[in-house]
Amino acid sequence: MRRMAAMVTSADGQEYPVQVGGRTTKSIVMGVGAVALIVLFLFPLFGVTDWTRRLVEFFCYLAAAQMWNLLLGYAGLMSAGQQAYIGLGAYTVWFFADIVHINPLLCVLFAAITGAIIAFPAAALVFRLRGGYLAIGTWVIAEIFRLIFSSISQTGGGAGTTIGAAAQMAQTKGVDGWYSQVYWLALAVAVLTIAVCYLLLRSRTGLALKAIRDDDLSAESSGVNLWRTKLYTYIIAGAGCAMAGALIALYSLQVRPGSAFSINWTAYLIFITVIGGIGTIEGPFIGTVIFYALRETTSKYGTWYFIVLGLLAAVIAIWSRGGIYGWILKKTGFTLFPLQRRVGFGRSEKPPSPPASEGGGGAATV
Amino acid sequence: MDWVNTIVSGILLGGLYSLFAVGLSLVFGTMRLVNLAHGDLTVLPAYVALLMVGSAGRFNPLYAIPLTMVVMFGFGYLLQRGLLNRVVLKGDIIGVIVTFGLSMVIMNALQQGFTANSQGLDAGKIENLSITVTDQFAIGWLPLLIFLLAIVVITALQLYMGHTKMGRAFRAVSDDTDAARLMGINTKHVWAVAMAVALLVVSIGGVIMGIRTTFSPLLGTDRLIFAFEAVIIGGMGSLWGTFVGGIVLGVAQLIGAKVFGSPFQHLVGHLVFIAILAFRPQGFLAKTVTK
Numbered sequence: 001m002r003r004m005a006a007m008v009t010s011a012d013g014q015e016y017p018v019q020v021g022g023r024t025t026k027s028i029v030m031g032v033g034a035v036a037l038i039v040l041f042l043f044p045l046f047g048v049t050d051w052t053r054r055l056v057e058f059f060c061y062l063a064a065a066q067m068w069n070l071l072l073g074y075a076g077l078m079s080a081g082q083q084a085y086i087g088l089g090a091y092t093v094w095f096f097a098d099i100v101h102i103n104p105l106l107c108v109l110f111a112a113i114t115g116a117i118i119a120f121p122a123a124a125l126v127f128r129l130r131g132g133y134l135a136i137g138t139w140v141i142a143e144i145f146r147l148i149f150s151s152i153s154q155t156g157g158g159a160g161t162t163i164g165a166a167a168q169m170a171q172t173k174g175v176d177g178w179y180s181q182v183y184w185l186a187l188a189v190a191v192l193t194i195a196v197c198y199l200l201l202r203s204r205t206g207l208a209l210k211a212i213r214d215d216d217l218s219a220e221s222s223g224v225n226l227w228r229t230k231l232y233t234y235i236i237a238g239a240g241c242a243m244a245g246a247l248i249a250l251y252s253l254q255v256r257p258g259s260a261f262s263i264n265w266t267a268y269l270i271f272i273t274v275i276g277g278i279g280t281i282e283g284p285f286i287g288t289v290i291f292y293a294l295r296e297t298t299s300k301y302g303t304w305y306f307i308v309l310g311l312l313a314a315v316i317a318i319w320s321r322g323g324i325y326g327w328i329l330k331k332t333g334f335t336l337f338p339l340q341r342r343v344g345f346g347r348s349e350k351p352p353s354p355p356a357s358e359g360g361g362g363a364a365t366v
Numbered sequence: 367m368d369w370v371n372t373i374v375s376g377i378l379l380g381g382l383y384s385l386f387a388v389g390l391s392l393v394f395g396t397m398r399l400v401n402l403a404h405g406d407l408t409v410l411p412a413y414v415a416l417l418m419v420g421s422a423g424r425f426n427p428l429y430a431i432p433l434t435m436v437v438m439f440g441f442g443y444l445l446q447r448g449l450l451n452r453v454v455l456k457g458d459i460i461g462v463i464v465t466f467g468l469s470m471v472i473m474n475a476l477q478q479g480f481t482a483n484s485q486g487l488d489a490g491k492i493e494n495l496s497i498t499v500t501d502q503f504a505i506g507w508l509p510l511l512i513f514l515l516a517i518v519v520i521t522a523l524q525l526y527m528g529h530t531k532m533g534r535a536f537r538a539v540s541d542d543t544d545a546a547r548l549m550g551i552n553t554k555h556v557w558a559v560a561m562a563v564a565l566l567v568v569s570i571g572g573v574i575m576g577i578r579t580t581f582s583p584l585l586g587t588d589r590l591i592f593a594f595e596a597v598i599i600g601g602m603g604s605l606w607g608t609f610v611g612g613i614v615l616g617v618a619q620l621i622g623a624k625v626f627g628s629p630f631q632h633l634v635g636h637l638v639f640i641a642i643l644a645f646r647p648q649g650f651l652a653k654t655v656t657k
Contacts (some may be wrong), residue, residue, distance in 0.1 A: 131458030132400020
């Protein structure tokens with residue numbers, strides 16, 4: 001296929017170009033985004049507080065949720081086992097920092113590589129399953145890693161281990177120095193995952209992913225390589241979640257198989273994505289904010305907190321598929337990350353027939 | 367003799383797994399719903415029995431089994447009609463999300479009501495009775511009872527599916543929901559009965575396991591995974607396949623525990639499952655072919 005903009009042909013044989021992107025006044029959004037990023041970037045310079053640590057966790061959840069959303073919302077892969085990669089990322093940090101003696105902050109990179117490498121055979125296995133069974137299959141893989149790391153005595157078995165090199169570095173750099181570096185790294189990873197999702201979804205692979213999401217059979221018959229597209233997505237998600245896990249290990253300076261490979265991660269990711277809005281980049285962002293607000297206020301109630309998370313996810317999944325961002329999009333059409341493909345009708349000419357529109361009027365969106 | 371013991375125990379354990387797995391299989395078979403709350407729904411009956419035994423003074427929990435089955439049948443019907451019918455035929459994703467949420471709710475509600483500590487049902491002497499074959503080899507009555515019940519339940523389910531009006535409706539709805547609806551089948555009722563039957567079946571294993579060992583709200587995760595592994599190992603769509611799958615898993619787990627020590631019981635079971643998924647993804651006795 002030619003590399004230029006795709007064209008659609010109308011009923012009367014005229015061709016119209018398809019543009020990627022929405023009609024959001026881009027400069028304003030870019031400006032606000034840049035200011036927000038700068039503020040977030042400068043944040044730790046005013047001293048490390050509770051908020052710095054909360055934000056580190058926030059970035060980790062946001063990154064993992066973006067990855068989970070990429071799997072579910074675009075590739076149609078329902079994973080209940082991303083905690084496998086979160087845990088592997090954490091243990092990769094331990095391995096490269098404590099055994100190989102590499103700068104702990106650099107180990108985030110190795111975590112991404114490990115996640116990607118493990119995701120490949122895992123995909124070959126779980127892709128034999130479909131839908132809900134695929135979800136349990138990914139869960140089994142996470143369980144296997146949890147059981148393996150619980151029985152390795154070098155990492156302290158089920159009790160886990162501290163990451164000695166990172167703890168030492170934290171001591172020499174002091175609280176301010178260490179946590180602000182972890183903070184910047186977490187911010188970078190969150191921005192990176194969003195950028196990867198955004199660029200991926202605007203590419204041809206992104207179009208293929210949306211086709212798969214809408215109907216995988218007709219996507220395949222239109223020439224989309226289902227298996228390969230899903231594989232790439234799964235590998236990216238594995239690498240992204242491993243980076244999130246690595247950051248959590250750096251932030252908490254320890255790793256325990258029970259919490260690193262906990263199914264609670266899946267519970268959080270489902271909640272965040274479903275509440276915020278599946279299949280959008282904005283959705284997981286909103287979802288993470290709500291998840292945080294809920295966690296800070298009600299997590300002290302323990303079981304009730306999880307009951308509320310489960311109920312809310314189920315209720316929203318049944319009655320409001322698009323989540324909160326879906327509702328905002330329907331009311332205002334506002335997008336921060338324009339991903340729709342629109343047919344661009346010339347200014348002077350009128351479209352040959354009123355196209356079916358969902359978002360803004362006058363343009364067909366994908 | 368040690369090995370015979372291990373393998374026989376593994377087969378008996380497999381009977382229990384298959385008893386949990388046929389519920390999962392039945393629900394998937396009739397409405398293409400993978401119920402992630404299934405594990406927690408196998409834990410729930412033990413607590414229902416605990417409540418009955420506790421409130422009615424001291425009566426043997428074995429008598430609570432039929433009562434619990436009735437309660438779980440009703441609960442399954444209402445759960446399906448009230449909530450899960452809304453997600454049937456809406457695609458895989460929504461069903462998984464809703465049942466995962468349900469799983470969180472059940473597990474944490476049980477923790478809230480009964481604490482996360484292990485509890486037990488005391489049935490008296492039968493818990494430890496066993497048939498002594500030789501000095502080193504004995505078969506416990508309860509595991510044997512569960513195994514025989516698994517055979518009875520699967521035979522009964524086969525007959526039910528093949529020879530009753532409701533069984534035919536299950537299969538009709540499974541094959542083509544719209545056509546079944548046009549033929550006058552009330553699909554919502556049929557799905558609800560399928561869920562009710564599934565929970566009735568799992569409550570047999572759930573309560574007897576509560577008598578044999580202790581139970582806690584946290585068991586659901588493992589039970590869901592074991593049931594799933596039994597279904598996939600055996601091959602989807604075949605009840606006897608699920609039975610075989612359960613046995614393969616049970617034997618694999620106990621051999622793993624014997625060779626590597628008990629912490630490796632579940633790990634070896636998972637690895638055998640992975641090996642079968644890699645080399646025989648359709649399972650041993652597959653009937654249905656999924657695209």
